[in-house]
Amino acid sequence: MFERVLISTDFADGLHRLAHFVSSLGLAGIKQIVFLHVVPVWEKGAIPKVDTENIEAAQTRLAAAVGENNSDVEVKIEVQSGKAVEKILKVAQSYQSELIILGSQSRSLFTEKLVGSTMSDLSHQTKIPLLVLRPQLISAYTSEELTLRCQHLFRSLLLPYNNTQSANYLVKQVKDLAEKQHGQFLQNCQLSWVIDNCGRQERPPKILPQEAQATLSQIKADLEGVNLQVKTEVREGNPVNQILETAFMADISAIAVSSETIGKLQEWLVSSFAAEILRQSWYPVLFFPFPES
Template structure:
């Protein structure tokens, strides 16, 4: 699926632990991993400057974490000083990264408004997919569990669908990934359409279960043409609540989402489905920035 991966760590998120599982990443088809740590500029004084001491400490820590790599996966470590988002974008471009992995604590929309979010800022400025993981999971997994997690990063994806342009875009991205190496690293997915049972007035016509089923059947056939095992489910209720309930029993590796409003004014006014999944899900979330990013 993804051959070149950029893993961004601030050490507090635990993602540097993944350096111990390079061989497992190789079993997931990954051929190059870049571990990146961004050191904030030292801002005591009139002019911000590079904090050479912290850079040296971080370089030592990353080098020790990676150790001697004896696998076929090429591993690099990068420590740079500057602003997080700008540096991540620059490094991703330099190494032609196909996926950026980030750690993110669950947070409210209000918290994002006040302190910001690296993931949200990145989603507005890059077309590179983002894999968002909870630091708590990285901390809690045993080495055996992490090895399996890294090996099966994207074996099974849970995919929301609602007939929108963004949903169609997400499905096309999923199909594109499956076409790369059919049935090898990405094996199955589950398509879920949650029909809102809200009484709120809607501009668009309400979708009936039969219509949703027919649409999902056509998408299923299209995805099965690239050797994916596809399951579908339709429910009625609250979109986020029902979707996360499905995730609990679906035996998935990650949730895949996209959004046309992430980081934009609309998102501050009315939180999107994708944004709520990113804030509330304990599962890894594979986020595809929209084509308008």
């Protein structure tokens, strides 16, 4: 599904643990992994300096974690100095990475506006899909559990759908990945349409449940044409809450989302559904950046 992957870790996110599971990630179809750690420029004093001591320490730490790689997966280690987002984009381009994996703490929109986040900045500066993992999730897994998680990183995706441009783009990206994959790394999808009934009750609904189900049935048939097993459901309620509740009960590897507004002015005024899933979900979130028009 994704063969060239960049894993960006600040060590606090726990993603450097994945260096012990290279062979398991290979079973998910990955053929090249680049582990990247960005060391901030040392700004004590009048002139900023490269923090060579921390760079060497990070290189040693990652090399020890990777150890002797006996798998068929090519592993590279990059430790660079500078701004995290800038370096992630540069290294991803250099290695032609098809996916960026990074950790992100759960936070509110208000907090994100105040302090920013690498995930938020990357989401509107790259065309490369992002897989966002919670540090608490990675740290809680035993080695046995993490071995299985790495093997089935993309096996089953939950696709929120509501017939918008971003939802249709999301379905297209998943279909394309399934069609091109060399193996059955992506096997299952669950399409979930949440009819938002949280507004005024006297308003007529924009779409009836049976109409939504009919549309999902057509998409299901299309995805089944690329050898995916597909389930569908229609719910009513708050979209974010209902999708997270679906994730609790469904046997999924990640929630997949896309967004037309992340990084744009309207996102700062009213947070989008995808942005809230990225901020709130404890499940891995696979984010597909929406192309610029």
